[in-house]
Amino acid sequence: MQPQIEVGVLGATGMVGQHFVKFLQGHPWFKLTWVGASDRSAGKKYREATAWRLAGQMPAEVAELTVSDCKPGNAPKLVFSATDASVATEIEQAFANAGHTVVSNSRNHRMDADVPLLVPELNADHLGILPAQRAKRGWSGAIVTNPNCSTIVLTMALGPLKQFGIQRVLVTTMQAISGAGYPGVPSMDITANVVPYIGGEEEKMQIETQKILGDFTGGELRALEAKVSAHCNRVPVVDGHLAATSVEFSSKVKAEDLIAAFDTFTAMPQQLNLPSAPKRPVIYMPAADRPQPRRDAERENGMACFVGRVRECPVFDFKFIALGHNTVRGAAGAAVLNAELMQAQGLL
Amino acid sequence: MQPQIEVGVLGATGMVGQHFVKFLQGHPWFKLTWVGASDRSAGKKYREATAWRLAGQMPAEVAELTVSDCKPGNAPKLVFSATDASVATEIEQAFANAGHTVVSNSRNHRMDADVPLLVPELNADHLGILPAQRAKRGWSGAIVTNPNCSTIVLTMALGPLKQFGIQRVLVTTMQAISGAGYPGVPSMDITANVVPYIGGEEEKMQIETQKILGDFTGGELRALEAKVSAHCNRVPVVDGHLAATSVEFSSKVKAEDLIAAFDTFTAMPQQLNLPSAPKRPVIYMPAADRPQPRRDAERENGMACFVGRVRECPVFDFKFIALGHNTVRGAAGAAVLNAELMQAQGLL
């Protein structure tokens, strides 16, 4: 089957934009035909405007596209947004206002009350807020967002456990350097070192997690009332964020209940057989010392969450370690899966 | 002043033993005159028996010592134990029975009810159990231990906060490769990777912390009743263990109270001006992204604990990051400071 749906990428020349370009290569439904970037790049070929930094070659069919500026007009109806936070608010709203569906990786609208912060395995029903979004904002288009790259790891691991009544979550992340883009973290800061601080990251993990795991009441998105606290650290790892997590539940559960919940977890993306959906969204690894970022993050095309070391926690009920690929499931892959869900549900 | 007190090191040829040899170099009170190791090494010169792996040269005056086997007899009264856990129980008991004071870095006797697990800044009074130890075991000597290298970081940071009523502690460590000795962690496991598992480490941190922060009642060592849960991870850092810590207190406190408690903390080693005591045992670093292992662990000769990022925790009361040098304050330096305290108190 040939891809039928033309798509664009806003902010296509930057690092996140490049991840979109790479992830969309060979996509069975979506065909990248439009790339938008700043005025400085507009009018150039994509290959001229872009310092390609990813492994592998720049896709040949994208290399020859002419870069447009980030204004609606000739862009396809579906656009992925990889725009920088400094400009994303204005650009994304302009596109939504002009009738585009903006599936965004930027943080700007994630916490807006009328914008879904979507993880298709966890809260597909949150898309139900879109009519309210359009009504309130007077848009013919829409904005849908995906979470921050560390939040996605935590929430995918917590999703299967929501049934047990999550009360309190304490998480410490060990995050890969690719999460900071390029040039990102100076090597003088991180070589044989850990930086115990990532600006704004802890707040994002805390509030995004509550929103994602919350409920759509039919009228509004109601955040989960669980308390969440995050310690975020940068470690000298290329790809893959780890989350050392302790959780308190309202119900009595056993370790094997948690493991069974991970092992059997499946959701709408799997049922709809979406092209980018991992066969199993959460994979429990029984080995004592797994998952590990360098060895495991790229499995399942980087779209699954890997969990290990479920054990009792002397302070809360259980503790475990979770891993996800920050530039795939934590960025471009997340957004593309969001768009696939919307397409499968007739929302594009 | 010339060092007057002759000391020996049990297990002197191994990695921890080498740290003792290095740390004792130039010590104002203690003169290393005796090195013990396995039968395989006994009779050789120390320089012949030892594959020296530390930065800098092997101390010239130790290089020419003849290695003894690890049996009491001609050893000095004060011996530091760097023996492997597989043989430490038997060797240390034999020396204590023969009248030696064994100041040990090995884990074997740490949790014995009649053995002090000593951190001079925190529980100097725990040495009060020694008469009971001698009486019960029929020893003329004694065994005194120091904690595991990750425990020391956590407990030194918690010590100044004990006054606020520590209820619950959740800690995630990021531990340096030097903590695993040599050859230790294979580079294939840890290069650009994190290993979210260190065998036995979490249990040690949990129970040792309770014992160290507990009280000596006059008759027995009573553990602190706080709950402690640890996630232990190995990261590609050479020296320095980080502990991302959340704490719940029984009293109402503010962030500035914690910072003041760190800044003003001083204890017996400082009051006695012990040679290896850091001027300030806990140093609060106000920069947003400190402490960091590569940049900070070696400050204060590696004998202080560095704390940063005190902030409110949405789940418990406060969270912060703590750092200590695992092979100095976490091993040889800890034991030597223990011996200095005993000497200053007339217990040798």
Place this chain on the structure above:
Amino acid sequence: MQPQIEVGVLGATGMVGQHFVKFLQGHPWFKLTWVGASDRSAGKKYREATAWRLAGQMPAEVAELTVSDCKPGNAPKLVFSATDASVATEIEQAFANAGHTVVSNSRNHRMDADVPLLVPELNADHLGILPAQRAKRGWSGAIVTNPNCSTIVLTMALGPLKQFGIQRVLVTTMQAISGAGYPGVPSMDITANVVPYIGGEEEKMQIETQKILGDFTGGELRALEAKVSAHCNRVPVVDGHLAATSVEFSSKVKAEDLIAAFDTFTAMPQQLNLPSAPKRPVIYMPAADRPQPRRDAERENGMACFVGRVRECPVFDFKFIALGHNTVRGAAGAAVLNAELMQAQGLL
């Protein structure tokens, strides 16, 4: 097409053996049906006998094979040898004597006068020595070897330049930790460090290069008379060996001649369309700072050699940098390509 030719792996449970098992997975011609290892493993399932250390899962169809001891008998006619050098001489000779074709990655027979040290793109004609090998040794089978993992990078880069008359070669390698197997290099030795020594490596590079680039006269393998000197270093890189190379030629050449020679180089594996042959054996990268091990070694399934920075050398004629994947093209992939060539030429 289903694979038709049954093959075995000697030393299948070790690291190199695991690379063979992984590389052979899904091979169109060869089906792995027999795994040999030491007595300690014999009789166990492969999955029981093997601590699998590679990325990805152990191939399911191999996991259930029963490990044999490394003696000829029920093994397939074609066996790959990943045996340790300490036992390879005896084992490989026993198999060759018993009629097996032993395609070996071990170093033991590489420099034997009657054993091909085969790189199919460079010296396919060296297989012509096999009748002499069989005659001299009285074997019905044969031994064919591939070079050391650093030699292959150098020789593949030099191959296209042989036409210009190679006189002198000075090469400095920067070699990945995976080249030392598991546990291999201790992390304490290589984290944020370089070890300027790899035992025996320089000698291997020097003499193997001369043999590989030499000629088969019809009667004997005659080494190239060029002088070769190697400096070998271990660097903290996971996969991919770099070779900074200066070369003196007998003919006058220009930089563009070298680049054209790399770009147009093709040889028998490409002409025969062997399954594991890279489309282009040597790929010249024009970017100023490429090739790089982490970004480039895995391209082309790890089977090509990447060259960059061809420029004039003030001491010799030209200098350049070359890169190859040490555990793929430098080990298992090299041997499998050797076997493919032999199969295509009717030599199995």
Place this chain on the structure above:
Amino acid sequence: MQPQIEVGVLGATGMVGQHFVKFLQGHPWFKLTWVGASDRSAGKKYREATAWRLAGQMPAEVAELTVSDCKPGNAPKLVFSATDASVATEIEQAFANAGHTVVSNSRNHRMDADVPLLVPELNADHLGILPAQRAKRGWSGAIVTNPNCSTIVLTMALGPLKQFGIQRVLVTTMQAISGAGYPGVPSMDITANVVPYIGGEEEKMQIETQKILGDFTGGELRALEAKVSAHCNRVPVVDGHLAATSVEFSSKVKAEDLIAAFDTFTAMPQQLNLPSAPKRPVIYMPAADRPQPRRDAERENGMACFVGRVRECPVFDFKFIALGHNTVRGAAGAAVLNAELMQAQGLL
């Protein structure tokens, strides 16, 4: 003895400037009383104008200095230059013209025919060109430079061998990230990777080496006629540049001659007992796998060159590995030693 000579640092707030500030702390002769930087910093306290990035604290006595702009006037007669190459030509010349002695780490004037490229152990007599410099330029002051951080390692290792008639030198460097300053090399480029390119570095090593090892004829600085070729690579090491070196001599020598030359090498800085001079400028390490950057670069306060692995080279006469600390002996320490030599010789 109290330091008597007031000194300034041009470009004091940058990374190299910080290395000067750190290195001058506690200097017995030189007292840092003046710091110059760009207009943006001028007028601020040094502690306000500077993002201190080095290990340890900013020296307290420097922290309170007020930053001047980089114009002569109130600066001390002796100034060290850590100015950026983009502005160094103009600034350094203005200071020299105004009567200052500019001891510079910048590259701008290194290759000027009338400017000494000074390594006190190797070419102290090159200072003899200063009268000609002053005469030609009409300066009352002067400019003296030190070499690039990789050149210094190579030349200090070659210095003791000059007596054997150096004909050809082929060197491959493995250079630390600190050589690129801050933010310098992005971690995405160098983590678990090697970058086989450092802009301009190879040319600098080639020509600077010839100038340093050349002779002062009385009238001019005549470059050594040896041919030098460099391959420069960036490796994930914090401090310490390695140089894998092959050398051809005009005289017949043996390995023991080279080792003796290294071991016995001493020169004017040692004879004058200059404060920053290493006791032995070149230290030969006999262990098979030394020197190593992480373990050895900081020895001798980072001021010595370490050499190892002297062995025959099949292409040239001998090969060896050399190591030096790039931010100490390769930058600030080099310049300070230059000034010490000038002071001891009455040239300040």
